[in-house]
Amino acid sequence: MKVRNFEQGRCFLARLDLDTEIISQIADLAKREGIKTGVFSVIGALKRAELAYYDQTAQEYRTIPVERPIELASCSGNISLRDGQPFVHAHAVLADSEGRIIGGHLMKGDVFAAELYLQELLGERLIREHDPATGLYLWGDR
Ligand code: ZN
Numbered sequence: 001m002k003v004r005n006f007e008q009g010r011c012f013l014a015r016l017d018l019d020t021e022i023i024s025q026i027a028d029l030a031k032r033e034g035i036k037t038g039v040f041s042v043i044g045a046l047k048r049a050e051l052a053y054y055d056q057t058a059q060e061y062r063t064i065p066v067e068r069p070i071e072l073a074s075c076s077g078n079i080s081l082r083d084g085q086p087f088v089h090a091h092a093v094l095a096d097s098e099g100r101i102i103g104g105h106l107m108k109g110d111v112f113a114a115e116l117y118l119q120e121l122l123g124e125r126l127i128r129e130h131d132p133a134t135g136l137y138l139w140g141d142r
Contacts, residue, residue: 002139004123006037010035012120015116016113018112019047021108023090023108025111027085031085036081036086041075044115045112048109050066051107066094073094075091077089080127087137127140
């Protein structure tokens with residue numbers, strides 16, 4: 001287990017803009033505010049989304065398109081550095097008109113309405129590196 005210590009930095013609440021892409025909007029906020037590491041949660045609703053399931057054997061994402069309005073019942077994630085830029089990693093639980101849920105790695109989503117809570121974390125750089133054992137970009141030793 002690789003463990004790091006951080007101090008709490010600034011804390012943000014943001015209403016995301018209608019018809020924008022949720023992941024890029026969070027990344028843009030991080031870049032604009034100089035946030036290199038953080039954790040966040042979002043609740044709201046999306047017009048459409050794309051989830052993904054990571055096939056551990058094939059070591060590739062299988063996309064799950066969600067082409068309908070859907071509640072963003074829960075979304076949590078983190079921000080760390082990949083290729084020198086803030087990289088957003090988010091997972092989401094989406095709920096349909098019957099309250100049925102689907103979930104997974106959130107690749108993208110078009111915002112209908114969304115409220116973001118973002119906690120900046122201060123400390124050493126947390127950098128994603130390619131991990132041959134999983135095929136994923138995970139937090140490295142640097
Ligand atoms: Zn993921």
